[in-house]
Amino acid sequence: MLMFQAGQKIVYPLHGAGYIEDIEGTENGEYYIIRIPSGNVRIRIPKAGAEKSGIRFPEEKVAVEETIVRVGKSKPVLTDNWNLRQKENLGRLKTGKLEQAAEVIKLLYEQEKKKKLSSVECRLLGMARQIVLSEIISVYEINNEKAEELLANWLES
Known part of the structure; x- marks a missing residue:
């Protein structure tokens, strides 16, 4: 426990x-x-x-970076069905796991390259970004601007 x-x-x-x-x-x-x-x-x-x-301790610094870089390098399989995509992404966020939240960001970024995101997907993307950024800010003890920079760099690695 x-x-x-x-x-x-x-x-x-x-x-x-x-x-x-x-x-x-x-x-x-x-x-x-x-x-x-x-x-x-x-x-x-x-x-x-x-x-x-689902409450947990934050990841270690090294694990945060490794997780986000790994997700950034992944080639996500995009689901065309909007309802299924929304349900899957919300399910990922509900796990509370950093990797799952980072995957939502990656998937929705890739989806946005193909087609404009719906308002619901934009909210999910915002939620996923806030969750990941908050963990980066907490673990690295940095401000939001620096966390945004790290997230962008790691996802593009």
Whole structure:
């Protein structure tokens, strides 16, 4: 069972990197209070269900770069069916895994080269970018501009 302490950095599916702001005890049990700075979001999840929720520690610096470079070099298979593509991409983001979020970015960039993205796909792309960028910012302790630069360089490697 994953155990987190107040102040520890975490990544939460569909939201990105943040930290454990506090651990709160109630009559219903203990809760992690999670702060996601990129969206100014505060989330409360039961401590007992934390692992099931997909919360995880951020990747190591080397793993972040290797993962994004590997995804950047991949040749994604694009699905023509818009509904299926949307469902698959949302499923990838829900895993909370860096590699899956980076794949969504790569897939939608490739799709955009073929055809203009729908508004839903643009939102998914924005969400995936925010999730990946938030982890880069958290792990490397850099600002958004530098993280954008790293992401672009790694995807083009």
